[in-house]
Amino acid sequence: MAAAAAVENGECVRVPRPTNPMVTPLLTDLYQFTMAYAYWKAGKHLDRAVFDLYFRKNPFAGEFTIFGGLEECIRFIANFKLKEEEINFLRATLPACEDGFFEYLSSIDCSDVEVYAIPEGSVVFPKVPLMIIEGPVAVVQLLETPFLSLVNYASLVTTNAARHRLVAGKPKNLLEFGLRRAQGPDGGISASRYSYMGGFDATSNVAAGRLFGIPIRGTHSHAFVSSFLGLDEIIDKRLSSSDGSNKCEDFVSLVQNWLMKIQDASSLRGTFGETNQSELAAFTSYALAFPNSFLALVDTYDVTRSGVPNFCAVALALNDMGYKAVGIRLDSGDLAYLSIETRKFFCTIEKEFGVVGFARTNITASNDLNEETIDALNKQGHEVDSFGIGTYLVTCYAQAALGCVFKLVEINKQPRIKLSEDVTKVSIPCKKRCYRLYGKEGYPLVDIMTGEDEPSPKVGERLLCRHPFIESKRAHVVPQHVEELLQCYWPGNSSKQREELPSINENRSRCMRHLDRMRPDHLRRLNPTPYKVSVSAQLYDFIHFLWLNEAPVGELQ
Amino acid sequence: MAAAAAVENGECVRVPRPTNPMVTPLLTDLYQFTMAYAYWKAGKHLDRAVFDLYFRKNPFAGEFTIFGGLEECIRFIANFKLKEEEINFLRATLPACEDGFFEYLSSIDCSDVEVYAIPEGSVVFPKVPLMIIEGPVAVVQLLETPFLSLVNYASLVTTNAARHRLVAGKPKNLLEFGLRRAQGPDGGISASRYSYMGGFDATSNVAAGRLFGIPIRGTHSHAFVSSFLGLDEIIDKRLSSSDGSNKCEDFVSLVQNWLMKIQDASSLRGTFGETNQSELAAFTSYALAFPNSFLALVDTYDVTRSGVPNFCAVALALNDMGYKAVGIRLDSGDLAYLSIETRKFFCTIEKEFGVVGFARTNITASNDLNEETIDALNKQGHEVDSFGIGTYLVTCYAQAALGCVFKLVEINKQPRIKLSEDVTKVSIPCKKRCYRLYGKEGYPLVDIMTGEDEPSPKVGERLLCRHPFIESKRAHVVPQHVEELLQCYWPGNSSKQREELPSINENRSRCMRHLDRMRPDHLRRLNPTPYKVSVSAQLYDFIHFLWLNEAPVGELQ
Structure with a gap:
């Protein structure tokens, strides 16, 4: 990009043009x-x-x-x-x-x-x-x-x-998700840049990440989940293990086996019935694409009865292949309650199947969050590790x-x-x-x-x-x-x-x-x-x- | 600007790139x-x-x-x-x-x-x-x-x-003044464009006016008024009449004479004392630059005791030279009261000096206006002809x-x-x-x-x-x-x-x-x-x- 020159103390200074x-x-x-x-x-x-x-x-x-x-x-x-x-x-x-x-x-x-x-x-x-x-x-x-x-x-x-960082506390991961609701395209780009400056950890905005060198994060949306009709859509079912030492020829069956094991586990019996199979297909497919960074949005159909069990089945199958699932994202409902229930479920899985560290699997929350809702979550108690914040942050709604x-x-x-x-x-x-x-x-x-x-x-x-x-x-x-x-x-x-x-x-x-x-x-x-x-x-x-x-x-x- | 082509029914269609x-x-x-x-x-x-x-x-x-x-x-x-x-x-x-x-x-x-x-x-x-x-x-x-x-x-x-248009009513002039408070530069540009689409008449934003062909309006700010120290700063005091037929060699004196006439007018005696002379200098100077479109911001020092009398002196001097002053702008205080007082003053000037139409001189108001304040003004009664709306319009504050x-x-x-x-x-x-x-x-x-x-x-x-x-x-x-x-x-x-x-x-x-x-x-x-x-x-x-x-x-x- 072209830049202007100014003479300063005999030296020529070049300052880039405005970003926009x-x-x-x-x-x-x-x-x-x-x-x-x-x-x-x-x-x-x-x-x-x-x-x-x-x-x-x-x-x-x-x-x-x-x-x-x-x-x-x-x-x-x-x-x-x-x-x-x-x-x-x-x-x-x-x-x-x-x-x-x-x-x-x-x-x-x-x-x-x-x-x-x-x-x-x-x-x-x-x-x-x-x-x-x-x-x-x-x-x-x-x-x-x-x-x-x-x-x-x-x-x-x-x-x-900065105010969101103060209320969330230093250990939490803060993600800026506001581009779609910002006041116009560079409202979105500026929001990503200055949210990072004010203490956020990353943005979902690719253009802002590129312009300013901000870490970029993202996984999948509800549409991805509902775009799948069932497990038979998955053609290539193979997955190599993390260290490349072996290959699973039918990762879909591995996932299905894990789902059955979870359903039959004594400490979980009766907590959920049939899970949504298009959701399971979407999660499995996403895990096949990103086995190293599997994070699933679990509220398309029902968090506790479908999303979390489906996630755990895929995560345990990944674990068999040497991969560690990143976590889940909650985008609706009572985030305090759902995060606590999800954490309990993760703890049970860790105990039941002896998967060390599974209890600490990341929980991200992202539904219309702001200072007040984070403060309220803190007061109620919750198990959220990362907050994805959009509308209220970038439009400065308050x-x-x-x-x-x-x-x-x-x-x-x-x-x-x-x-x-x-x-x-x-x-x-x-x-x-x-x-x-x-x-x-x-x-x-x-x-x-x-x-x-x-x-x-x-x-x-x-x-x-x-x-x-x-x-x-x-x-x-x-x-x-x-x-x-x-x-x-x-x-x-x-x-x-x-x-x-x-x-x-x-x-x-x-x-x-x-x-x-x-x-x-x-x-x-x-x-x-x-x-x-x-x-x-x-x-x-x-x-x-x-x-x-x-x-x-x-x-x- | 470059544009892409798409083939449609055998024809090549060119659509310009996004504005930003x-x-x-x-x-x-x-x-x-x-x-x-x-x-x-x-x-x-x-x-x-x-x-x-x-x-x-x-x-x-x-x-x-x-x-x-x-x-x-x-x-x-x-x-x-x-x-x-x-x-x-x-x-x-x-x-x-x-x-x-x-x-x-x-x-x-x-x-x-x-x-x-x-x-x-x-x-x-x-x-x-x-x-x-x-x-x-x-x-x-x-x-x-x-x-x-x-x-x-x-x-x-x-x-x-559109909501601001509905509450202001069709006859009012609506001006968008929001660029400085918008959420970033193209927040400002988009605001100007879409405010016009929603029923505004013009914008102050030059770039938006140029990009979209929207009428652009603007006069001067408080800084212009306070940048003058006194009438002796005005060097070139000449003003040709509107039709070019004669020339006033000392427009400043003409203004000063009118100010004295206003002060001495029987129907105005005692309503104001000494007006602010730096303000009078600024108004006179602005009128010399824009004799055809003189509009003055009258609240830098005091609306009724300084701004409006100073404006009227300049407007009457312009009237002598065949020009019609556009009006005043109020940017603080009780807009209902001040607009009514200003209108009364204009009516008195029309009667006192026989200047036909002076009573209808435009009154623009522009201080943090929004739907609610315009509604409240309507209910109280006011004499505002034009509203300049910024922050609340462009940031959609509500x-x-x-x-x-x-x-x-x-x-x-x-x-x-x-x-x-x-x-x-x-x-x-x-x-x-x-x-x-x-x-x-x-x-x-x-x-x-x-x-x-x-x-x-x-x-x-x-x-x-x-x-x-x-x-x-x-x-x-x-x-x-x-x-x-x-x-x-x-x-x-x-x-x-x-x-x-x-x-x-x-x-x-x-x-x-x-x-x-x-x-x-x-x-x-x-x-x-x-x-x-x-x-x-x-x-x-x-x-x-x-x-x-x-x-x-x-x-x-």
Whole structure:
């Protein structure tokens, strides 16, 4: 794939294009272009502007968020250039605009834009900028919509995945199965990528696996089971043993013999009758194709009376040939009950036939799971080893959007503020620096924003942290460790060092590491404690000075 | 863009590739490939299978759905072909599979697949197949995930848009503003496309406007307003009149004079004081850039005390120069109250200064709107002419997924059923024909599914329609008009005529027409009446025969 070049410290840097080829400079709101024209007409288009990209509230009634989407933003600006046919389309769309404007548009790229950002995969909090974007106002405005589009869903779904990991617990295997229910094809691809970053182990999505190097998993569906009519459909019944030392000429009979043995076993007698023979044929056929990785979907007809006994017959036949069956998948019904019954059945098989380890055969569950249902399963008790999660994960069903915004905070070194009758919507002016302060026990205590030129917080020095809007909320902190949050990922023409984009696995590890070191009450599902976000005393005073300055004085009548 | 060719009745048909280049045969679940291998190993891969694509429940607590996504499905299969590098990736992912399988995979396309579908934009109901896909089982399985991914969200967001249109009413202007909050970039692009199909008038999304020929709208944001510091920033103050007959050398002074006149007008005296001068500069500057389409966002500082008076000053100055301002946009606060206050202000301006038509200046509202808030605005009374709708529309916040499924209903002419303890999840077997029956008053009465070879319902002939699962629910119908629902959009090797893919405007008109002819109680927001979906007596009997045949008999203990 083609890539753009940028010159950095005399070196040529190549950053690949955005993963989705539809991410182009036209993937933006028309008003970004009408504003660009108005800036250009007013001769203001080169005014140096600073924008903050941030969100106002954590999603899913939680008190944390994971930042995702940075790499795609950097790919976007690294390759930002309007093509001739795109300019022509804009010309036709905005016939009132002068020719010179389109010449200007065709000249722009992001070589004089600077982007600072928190590393992808970090735990982040409201109001603190995830990204600070500085550059010519007309150009940076054009970036607003694509950046928001690339960050909002990425951060939302990464957070959702991390929440699922927290509730499921570390030992469980988490599989993302959402492609078919995602909001469009790249909703599905992004969901796979960012679910992995947020702590999932694998995806069913082949394209995402290929694009991002994520482990891919999958076995078979109900349709496979019901496509078989009976065992006589299986023509080639041979199976070589795992070590190649011998060959079973009629694996179907071996399976049938095992089914009879299970039916006759004293400890299982009467628990099930005739099993479904088309299901048995499907399982046998699948085992012949994948003897090393046999996992069967057992709920097409009846889990306990057909699916599990059929699975066990095939698994025991495979065992005779030196193969170890992987397990079963439950896709409907009472998953707590069915997983426990299945585990009991596996234990009985292990005891009855002396197959060591059979009791621990994997149980995967996958029916419309989400944080709440996993939490409920945990409370009831269950025997599920792996969760396959689709719809609720990838569509972020519990809250389908994160409200990241992109606000002007400074232009030509003049701080700017956006007021609102809703105080949570007032923007925090100035180009800022942001820090995370850690306490004695190693937990992060508070994030603090300061003006760009203020001295940075020092370890061991007492510091006043103020709530940005509520006068009475303030606290002294003596940090044991200070971390600057934003790094330079795109230096533009400045001489700053460009931070490399980490791999997806590095971002995934960062996410796990950040969650591990949070104080647990910030992460809990019910009534989590809000993490504190503050401003320095100096920034506080400046915000309120500017606020009074810009707000009109009312006239009571 | 490259396109594939298919031979149809001796003619070569070219269908463009999917709109999103990421939609490839690998955009599927891995289990489609593992199943394909198991079919191939069993020699079953060419078995002729029929799958139904349908949903089980209407979204948004409603009783109707609009079908979207068909064109992309047809584009997908028309161009279905695995590339060598894709085969190589699969080979590495599935090392247990034999070489012959990959040779088979590299040979397949969709030339022997047949696709029948309800036209895109139609009103549709649960259980009735939106699409019927027939072909070699291994190939059709590979289509499952991409088809679901292309139909689920498309249908969901089209339905959501149609619901917003119903609640807003036909005369209102509906604008889709959701790109920044959509679930990823093509979530945004698809949302724009299908919102238009569902009845929206325009989008802010430039890329979608270009791809699909949808009208594009946009003006400016809060950042534009706050980027100005004062009127002295405006260097070029000249404005030619609309007809070119004269030129104002100092449009800024003209605006300032009008602001003073408004402040001094007897009927407005005391309603506002000093307005925000950076806002006035931004409005003036925007008007100089777009004198013919001046629309101002008036809530950056204060709507009634600053934004609206500033807008009126600029609008009256434009009026002096022969231009008509378009209107204002409200993006926060109490939209009912603010729109009414703004309208009063406009009326006063019209009267006070004799500017005919000023009272009818457009008012657009755009803050986190959805069906509920528009309904609430309607009940309170408001003066909004246009609604800009983003987050709640494009993410389908009220219900973020539609649960379309893809179920095997027949293989090698043998009907198949998928059972479930949840009766609503039992599939309806057999390749079917589906009809909509209309009553005397012109309303659709019921949809009916029959076996493929049953005679079709006849106008004026009494017919028994049965609920597919509940024995006691049945009704006689004498249809006044009978419409067959599915048409052939991809004939494969059959001799059937291929239905052309209609334009987006045709689909949009179909959607509007279908909604117009529904009985209103099916469409209402609160407690809508379910529309009836039935099967023929013969199909009913067959379903229940098969059900008993496949279900295991329990053993009570």
